[in-house]
Amino acid sequence: MAPSQDLGERDQQQPPAPYPADLENGRYGRIPNGHGSTTGTEGSGTLQLNEKDDATLRPNGSHDVKEEGQETSTNVVDWDGPDDPANPQNWTLSKKWLNISVVGLITFNVPLASSMFAPAVPQLLQDFHTDNASLSTFVVSVYILGLAAGPLILAPMSELYGRLNVYHVGNVLFIIFTVACGLATNINMLVAFRFLAGLVGAAPIAIGAGTIADVTNLQQRGTAMSIWSLGPLLGPSIGPVIGGFLAQAAGWRWIFWLLAIIAGAVAIISFFVLQETHAPTLLKRKTNRLRKETGNMALRSKLDTQLPPKEMFLRAIVRPCKMLLFSPVCLILSFYSAFVYALIYFMFSTFSFIFKASYGFNQGTVGLVYLACGIGMLLGLGIQQLTGDRIRQRLADKRNGGDHKPEYRFPPMFMAGGLLPAGLFMYGWAVQHHVQWAVPLLGTLIAGIGICIISICINTYLVDTFTMYAASALAASAVLRSVFAAVLPLFALQMYNKLGLGWGNSLLAFVGLGMWPITFLFFVHGEKLRKNPKFQIKF
Template identity: 35%
Template sequence: MHGTEDVAEEGGTAEICKDRMLLSPHISKEGGDPFLVAFAEPFDAENPKDWPTSRKWAVTDVLSATGFNRIMVSTIMAPALSIIAQEFEMNSAEAAMALSIYLLATAFGPLVIGPLSEVYGREPVLHASNIWFLIWNLVCGFANSKEVLIASRFLAGFGASAIYALANGVLGDVWRPEQRGRSLGVYLLIPLLGAAVGPIIGGFMAGRTTWRWMFWSTSIFQAVMTLVSFTAFHETYAPLILRRRADQIRRETGDTRFYTVHELLNADDSPTRVLARALVRPLRLLAFHPIIQITSLIGGFHYGILYIVLSTFSDLWTRQYGQSVEISGLHYIACALGEVLGSQICGSLMDRLYARQKAAQSNANGTHKPEMRLPAVIPGALIGPLGLFIYGWTAQKRLHWAVVDTGILIAMLGMQVTGMPLTAYVMEAYAEHVSSAMAATQFMRSLTAFLFPLFAPRMYEVLGYGWGNSAIAIVGLFFGILGPLGIWVFGERLRGRAGVVL
C-alpha cells in the first residue's frame, strides 16, 4: 500500500468513515452499490495504471533484466557443446538435448506459472521462480554427469519460463494501451540481446576458461537480480490489490458485505476450484480459441526460425568461412541488432498508429478495438522473408561476411516488427487473463524453438543455405500475411464467440 497521502487528496472517492482517513480505503459508488470495492476514478494511487512513471519503469526494468539473464542461459552453452560432450562422453543427440531441453521446459512452465500469477499475484510467483531458477542453474555448473546436466537444465528452464508468463501480464497491468508500444519496446530492449549475447559470451568462455563459468557467472547475476526484485518489484495484479483492500475494509468495519468484482465472480467456487480452473485456462485457450491458435502459429514459426539461426550460425562461420569459435560468436551481434532495431522502430510505430486510430475513432464516436493493432504487422511480414532470402543466398555463395550479417539483421528486424503488434493484440483481446493467454502462445513458441534446431542441420545439408532459407521464407510469408488478415476480418466476431468461461 503506498501513496495514501496522495490518495486522500484526490476527490471523488468514498471513505468508510471520517475517522479512518489515513487508511483511505475507497469504495465504488458505481451502480449505486456502496459495498463494491473498486479503484477510484479518474485517479487511484493504488491502481498500477496510475502509479508514478518511475515505479512503472522500475517493475518493467526488473523484468527486463531478469528476462535477459534467463534467455541468455538458453543459448550460452551452444559454443561449448562439443567440449561438454567430450567431457561427459555424450553422443550428438545427447549434446543437442542438453542445449534444447531448457527450451522444452519453457513450453510447459508458463502453462502453470501464468495461471498461478492470476490467483496468487505476480510478486510471489516472480520471487519463487527467481530462487528456483538460481538453484538449478547453479547445479548445472557443478554437474558431474550428463544425466545431472540435462535434468538440471530442464528444471532451470522451468523456473526461467516464468518470465514469458509474467512479463506481458505485468506490462498489461501497469501500462495503458496508448503506451503499449513504448513499454514493449523498452522491456524487450535487454532480453532481445540475451539470446544473441549468450553465444558470444559462451564462445569466449569456452576458449579461455572452463564451460562451468557459463553457469556460475549467470547464477551470480541471477542472485543479484533476485535481491533487486525483492526491493524494486511491487504487486501489479489489480484483482489481488483490490482483494487486499476489501479485506482491510472488512477488518476495519467488521462488515462482511464489502466485496470486489473478482470475488463476486468466484463467490460460489472453493479456492481449489478457482485454482483448478485457472490451471486449465491456457490449455483451453489454446484448444478452443482461434485467435490464440493463429497468433501461436505465427509466433511459434518465427521463434523456431530464430533458434534455427542461433543454433547453426556459428557453424556457418567456422565451417564455410574458416573462422575461430570466438570470432564466429561475434556475428550474433547482427541478430541482436536486428531484433533491437525492430523492437524500437515497431514500438514507436505502434503508439503513433494507436494515437491516430483513436483520434479517428473518437471523431466517429467509436472505441479502440484490438484488431487495430494488426496493420503494423504487415511491414514486418514482408521484411522478414526478404532478409531470409538475402541471408540464405549470400551464405550459399560465400559472399563477404558483412552482406550475410546484413541479411540476418533484416530478417530479425522483420520478425520483431511482426511479433510485437501480435503480442499487443493478444494482451488487449484477453485483457483479464493476459498471463494465461501469453502462456498459451508461449507453448507453441518454445516447442518450435526446441524442435526446429533438431532438423535444421539436415535441412541445410540437403538444401543448402540458399534453398533452405528460401523455403522457410516462403512459409513465413504465408503465415505472416494470411494469419493477420484472417484475424483482421474475423477477429471481432471470434472474440465475441469466445464464450467459454475463462
C-alpha cells in the same frame, strides 16, 4: 438507491465473455483508460464491469451493497474511488516504468541463459566424451521445453498468490538450478537441471504481459510491450557472444557461474523495487486488513470469485488451452509468433557449425555471428517505437473517431512480414556459395528486424484484445512459442544435410511468405473475427 447485484449473480446473467477489447471500444460502450474503469480477475468465469454503482462508498473502501430481494446487505471492498493511488492503473508514471523496467530485466535474463551456452556445446561434448549431434542441440533445447511448461503452472500460481511472489520464488529457484547446471558431472544431470531452470525461469514470460496490462493504458502499452518483448528476442542474440568468449577463456562451467551471478543481482533489485500489481490480490490483502481493523468478517473483495483455490488453479491452467483451441485470434497469431520465434533458435543452434566449417571461425569469434541478428532486432525495436504508436493514433483518428482498435497494431508488420523471408533467402544462399561472411550476416540482420517487429506487434495485439486475460493469452502464446523453439532446432542439421543451406533456409523463407498474408487478413477482418459469437469464450 438502486439495488446492486452480487458478483455471482452477475456471472449467471452475463453472456459468454466478450473479448476485453470490446469493453474499451465495443458493444459495452467506450470506457476511459487509466482510471480502473474495467476490472476483472482471471479466476472468474466472465468479465466483470466495474460500473459505478449507487452504493455508498465508505471511507475505508468498502461498499454497502444491498442484494436484490433481500433485506440484509453485504460489505464489498473495492478501490477508494476511480483515482485510488493503490490501484496500479493510477500509479505515477515513474513508479509504473520502474516496475516495468525491472520485469523487462528479469525477462531479458531468462532467455539469455537459453542461448549463452550454445557456443560451448562442442566443448561440453568433448568433456563428456560424446559426439552425438542431436544431443548437442537438445542440451540447448531442453531449457526451452522448460520455458514451454512453466507458464502453465506459474500463470495460475500468480492468480492464487499474486504476481510478486511468483517473481521472487522463480528468481531464487532459477539461481539454484543454474548453479546445479554448473556442478553437473554428466550430461544427464545437466539436461535435468537445464529443464528445471527453464521451468522456474518462465515466470516473467508467463506473467510479464499481465503485469504490463495491470499498470498501463493504451497510450503506454505499446512502449511497455516493446521493452518486455525485447528480452526474449535480444537475450538469445547477446548470450552466445558472451558464452563463446567465456567458454574459450575459462571453460563452459563458468557460463553458469556468470548466469547465477547475474540472476542474483536481478533478484536483489527485484526484491527491493518490484511491487504487487495483480488487482484481485491487492483487494484481497485490503479486505484482510479491514477485517482485522473492523472485526467485520463479512467483508469480501469486489473481485473475489468465491472459488476454492483448487478450482481457481484448474481454471487458470485450462484457460490458455481453451484460448488456443477455441479462439482463432489466439491460435493463428500464436502459430505465427511461434514460427518466428523458433527461427531464432533454429539459426542460433547451427551458427557454430556453419561458420566454423564454412568460414573457419573459432569458438570465440563465432559468438560474434549472433550479434548481427541482435542488431537487427534493436533496429526493429527502433522502427516499431518510431512508427507503431503514430500509425495507431493516425488510424484511430481517421477511421474511428479517435478510438483505438487492436487491429491498428498491425501496419508495421506489413513491412516486417516481407523482411523476414528476404533475410532468410539472403542468409541461406550466401553461406551455400561461401560468399564473404558479411553478406550472410546482413541477411540475419534483416531477418532480425522482421522477427522483432512481428513479435512485438502480435504480443501487443493479444494484450489489447484480451486485456483482462492478457496473462493467459500470452501464456498460451508462450507455450506454443517455446515448444516450436525447442523442437524445430532438433531437425536443423538434418534438414541442412539433406537440402543444403540454400534450399533449407529457402524452405523456412517460403513458410514465412505463406504466413505474411495473415497480417493483412487480420487488419481487415480481425475485428469481425474476434467479435463473432461463435468464438466468444466462456471461462
